[in-house]
Amino acid sequence: MDLAYIPSPSTGVLHLGPVPLRGYAFCIIIGVFVAVWYGNKRWLARGGKAGTVADIAVWAVPFGLVGGRLYHVVTDYQLYFSEGENWVDAFKIWEGGLGIWGAIALGAVGAWIGCRRRGIPLPAYADAIAPGIALAQAIGRWGNWFNQELYGRPTDLPWALEISDGANREAGLYHPTFLYESLWCVGVALLVVWADRRxxxxxxxxxxxxxxxxxxxxGWIEYMRVDEAHHVLGLRLNVWTAIVVFLLAMTYIVVSSRMRPGREEIVEPAALAQQAKADAAKAVTDSTGMAKTDRTGSAKADSAGAADPAGSADSAGSADRAGSAGPDANTSGAGTAAGSKEPGVKPESAEKS
Structure with a gap:
């Protein structure tokens, strides 16, 4: 008896009234939203404008979906074009089947078109959106859980995936390779964010x-899968693709770091011009405010200056009048006293004696 395992979903479709919402499509939509949201945050931190990531995603996402579906149909053509199969099923994207290699390749073409229209360098945009794409893949892989697909070999591990309706497979417990890849993509996102900051x-x-x-x-997750796939020299086709793309990516890192060290200082010229315009407007506003303050201060000083002279004149006038009256009064008093002692005039007492 298995005490722990990951159960299969009871259904892969949720109905919102008459509208069916398939789990696979829902996971893709949520993943795209997260990629655009986080990519926008990183783009703003690099000096770009808000909304630019979403505008370019309008081109990149449809191209990516078409590319992912084309890669899947071409590499698994026997599922749609062999005897007994219906080729119309190749267009039923909601039933699963998106190759990440084709999605990234053709999605990059759509992003290039969007960047050209905005005058933005594609490498800078790709750097900003990279961790978001990894998170989108981590979320999108849960769509495979809804469809009960992309599982590995049988296992009795506690985190085994219960398959109850697998195509051409008997019910049982299998390695949840979708979960392994989802967790790996989260780790990739964290690695890129850390390395970019460092x-x-x-x-x-x-x-x-x-x-x-x-x-x-x-590479190693693909090696664990047991679903039908083309093999080349004993390895699954996607394993070879992972090896080749890995080598190309590492080569690009080495060559690019030697030819163009550092990072772009300006990622969106329009954002720089917008910031310069905002700074100029702020400077004009500040100078206008300072001028108003100076004029108000000068007016107050002039008013105070006009009041002070009048007060000073009154005080001075009062002082002058007081000073003039004081000496004159003293002089008159002194003269009277002195007049009684004028020469040739004798006091009465002296006459009587």
Whole structure:
């Protein structure tokens, strides 16, 4: 008796009234939202404008979905074009089947178009969005859980995945390779964020690190899978793809760091011009405020100065009048006293005697 395992979902479709919401599509939508949201935060930190990441994603996401589906259909063509299969199923993207290699490749074409329209260097944009793409993959892999697909060999581990409706597989417990890849992608996102802060990666090197790290994990996880796939020299096709892309990404990191060290100082010229315009407007506002303050202060000083002279004149006038009266009075009194002692005039007492 198995005491612990990951159960399969009871259904892969949720109904919102008459509208069916498939778990696989829901996971992809949430992943895209997270990638755009986090990419926007990183783009703003690099000096870009708000909304630029979303504007370019309008081009990148549809191209990525088409590319991912094309890669899946081409590499697993027997599922749609062999005898007894219906080729119309190749368009049923909600039933699963997106190749990340095709999604990134064609999605980059869409991002390039969007960047060209905004005058933005594609490598800078790719560096900003790289961790968000890894998080989007981590969320999107849970769509495989809803579809009960992409599982590994049978296992009795506590975290085994219960498959109750696997295509061409008997019910049982299997390695949850979708979970392994989801956790690996979260680790890749954290690695890219750390390395970008530590080494200030630029010119597409953060994106190349994401690609290399993802390929390193995809190689061993792909090796564990047991679903039908093409093999080349004894290895699954996606394992070879992971090896080749890993080598290309590492080569790009080495060559790019030698040819273009450091990171871009300006990632969006329009944002720089907008900031300069805002700074100029702020400077004008500040200078206007200072001028108003100076004029108010001068007016107050003038008013105080006009009041002070009048007060000083009154005080001076009072002092002058007081000073004039004081000496005159004293002089008159002194003269009277002195007049009684004028020469030739005898006092009465002296006459009587």
């Amino acid at each position: 080494f200030r990666l630029g010119h597409g090197r953060a994106f190349a690190l994401y690609v290399a790290a993802y390929c390193a994990g995809r």
